[in-house]
Amino acid sequence: MTPATPSSGAAPGPWRAAWCAFRRDRLALGAAGVLLLLVVTAIAGKALTEGWAVLDPATVRLADRLRPPFAAASTTLPVAARPPLGLYLLGTDDLGRDVFARMVQGASVSLSVGFIAVGISLVIGIGLGAIAGYYGHVRLLGVSVDSLIMRLVEVMLCFPTFFLLLAAVALLPPSIYTIMAIIGATSWMGTARFVRAELLSLRERDFVLAARCLGLPEWRLIFRHLVPNGLAPVFVAATLGVADAILTESALSFLGFGVPPPAATWGNILADGRSFLFDAPWLTYLPGLAIFVVVLAFNLAGEGLREATNPRLRG
Amino acid sequence: MVPMLRFTLRQVGQRLVLLVVISILSFAMVHLAPGEPSLVDPSNPRLKQEDVARIRAAFHLDEPLHIQYGYWVRDLATGRLVSFKDGQPVVGKIWERFLNSLPLFLTGTVITWLLAFPVGIQAAVARGSAFDRATTFAAFAMISIPGFFLAYLLILWTVTHLQVSVVGMRTFGFEGVSAWYRGNDRLWHLVVPSVMSAFAGIAVLSRYVRSQMVEVLAQDYVRTARAKGLPEVVVTYGHALRNALLPFITMFGLMLPALIGGSVIFETIFAWPGMGRLGYDAILARDFPVVLTINFFAAGLTLAGTLVSDLLYAVADPRIRLD
Numbered sequence: 001m002t003p004a005t006p007s008s009g010a011a012p013g014p015w016r017a018a019w020c021a022f023r024r025d026r027l028a029l030g031a032a033g034v035l036l037l038l039v040v041t042a043i044a045g046k047a048l049t050e051g052w053a054v055l056d057p058a059t060v061r062l063a064d065r066l067r068p069p070f071a072a073a074s075t076t077l078p079v080a081a082r083p084p085l086g087l088y089l090l091g092t093d094d095l096g097r098d099v100f101a102r103m104v105q106g107a108s109v110s111l112s113v114g115f116i117a118v119g120i121s122l123v124i125g126i127g128l129g130a131i132a133g134y135y136g137h138v139r140l141l142g143v144s145v146d147s148l149i150m151r152l153v154e155v156m157l158c159f160p161t162f163f164l165l166l167a168a169v170a171l172l173p174p175s176i177y178t179i180m181a182i183i184g185a186t187s188w189m190g191t192a193r194f195v196r197a198e199l200l201s202l203r204e205r206d207f208v209l210a211a212r213c214l215g216l217p218e219w220r221l222i223f224r225h226l227v228p229n230g231l232a233p234v235f236v237a238a239t240l241g242v243a244d245a246i247l248t249e250s251a252l253s254f255l256g257f258g259v260p261p262p263a264a265t266w267g268n269i270l271a272d273g274r275s276f277l278f279d280a281p282w283l284t285y286l287p288g289l290a291i292f293v294v295v296l297a298f299n300l301a302g303e304g305l306r307e308a309t310n311p312r313l314r315g
Numbered sequence: 316m317v318p319m320l321r322f323t324l325r326q327v328g329q330r331l332v333l334l335v336v337i338s339i340l341s342f343a344m345v346h347l348a349p350g351e352p353s354l355v356d357p358s359n360p361r362l363k364q365e366d367v368a369r370i371r372a373a374f375h376l377d378e379p380l381h382i383q384y385g386y387w388v389r390d391l392a393t394g395r396l397v398s399f400k401d402g403q404p405v406v407g408k409i410w411e412r413f414l415n416s417l418p419l420f421l422t423g424t425v426i427t428w429l430l431a432f433p434v435g436i437q438a439a440v441a442r443g444s445a446f447d448r449a450t451t452f453a454a455f456a457m458i459s460i461p462g463f464f465l466a467y468l469l470i471l472w473t474v475t476h477l478q479v480s481v482v483g484m485r486t487f488g489f490e491g492v493s494a495w496y497r498g499n500d501r502l503w504h505l506v507v508p509s510v511m512s513a514f515a516g517i518a519v520l521s522r523y524v525r526s527q528m529v530e531v532l533a534q535d536y537v538r539t540a541r542a543k544g545l546p547e548v549v550v551t552y553g554h555a556l557r558n559a560l561l562p563f564i565t566m567f568g569l570m571l572p573a574l575i576g577g578s579v580i581f582e583t584i585f586a587w588p589g590m591g592r593l594g595y596d597a598i599l600a601r602d603f604p605v606v607l608t609i610n611f612f613a614a615g616l617t618l619a620g621t622l623v624s625d626l627l628y629a630v631a632d633p634r635i636r637l638d
Contacts (some may be wrong), residue, residue, distance in 0.1 A: 027452075088428070155333060155336055158337055158613075158617045159610065159614065160610075160617075163613065164610075165608075166350075166579060166598055167345065167610075168344075171348035171601075172348060243459065252578055254463045270461075274467060277467070284464070284467065288394065288461060288464035296459035298459075299455050313374060
């Protein structure tokens, strides 16, 4: 039983019904639109900042330090160092780097941190949750696998997460991959619990018996039939998780442990900019607002998904 | 009474085992990670090879890990554990910072619960109204704004518009002024960071109160209460709210870790000498005894919180089975 593709004339499948409910929620739809725009910006920005010299976020122009938004570049600059149209759309920072180029580059960095961190947490969470839910009764050394995994979840929940994150980031070598891995490794517990609870009830259903009678291999039964049926709450948690990961990355950057320079993220543009709060307020407000809008969009879209995928909440 | 006692003992026992596992895991993690205290300042020309050897010997850093763990447990139990950095007793240091963090945490919690409950209840009662939609959106805005960014704006605004300073625990140089001004000054320094740390909590808790209330208000016994002609106030607060309150017992336990983890950023921004800051500085200085003990303390607090909430839950809800 795959989740979608209703046959003609039958009642719409659960995913189609969810999409219809989601489409009616104007706030969530708007949020999804913002996210789509953001993904396009991030991808286009990644290509442009790497391939187009005038939009290189690392170009230092000491003659044009702390220029406000829409300021024209000074004419003494060599042509290759001038921003597009000779304008700094969002101003420059204390080294004369183009904030527009840095924000666009930061969009792809922040988004990839969010998506990859959540991806890691999903892999760990779904894997452990599926094992606990399906093989939970198997005993290893006298302890059931289920209680072993659930105790691990409890141990992880007992660590103060941000403190753990900070300790790991401070002790491990700084790199963007460390940040992704650590955020992912400290945020999988909710997913594991969801998936386990779903599987515990799903494994007793008739379609599982049917699939087993057909002689399907167990891994296929778990990941092709059981997990997709329990995926809706996980999908919602993942959307909210991306928002959390972006916020966490910016908070780490703010404390000086984030993605190391020269890569620009919204978190470290904000962290660097706060020393110039009075001379160059845009260095603080722009990335702050950008983080706010994107995280809000992820949260609203996630909430819309929650309502759309939960038949009990559907009006 | 006997099943209750057995239930309590088993809960305590499980948590003690968890605590030991956590302490071993965190010990291994901290010690196996690259970087150690003798390498924090490699460019210091006065630190010679024999000094490094002496430091390593003094802190047992040359012993195998399980022996080091034994030393840590022994010293913690006897209160002799000292910080790598300044040789002060760790427990005393943490206790002092804990007393600093406590007022911030308590004020934040009181603000959170005082605001979240009325807002959540009102939103549930008037479901779908303009108030409900506005507070829902506001709650999402509140959890989406980066806390440190907002804290900066708030500090700026209080300084430029209200002409009060809010960074630190008190204003420097206010020692000679009257008790009234001093008290006021302390209050400002306490309330502004508390509001900041309560911000996200208000949003989350009010949403949770709302969804609980919405669910309870749809129950049959609420309809019965209305049908027999009780005033709406009695129905909402006497019948619905009392039943909706049950899950919030567990919230107490889950809020305790925020005492340490959630406060790092705000204690750093507001220069508040609390436990989060102590942990942050200890991590930077590779001051392992302090890092490990704070972590142990935090895990102990969390487990104690969940224990209390589980026991309260068992007492409050007769449907919970004790076996």
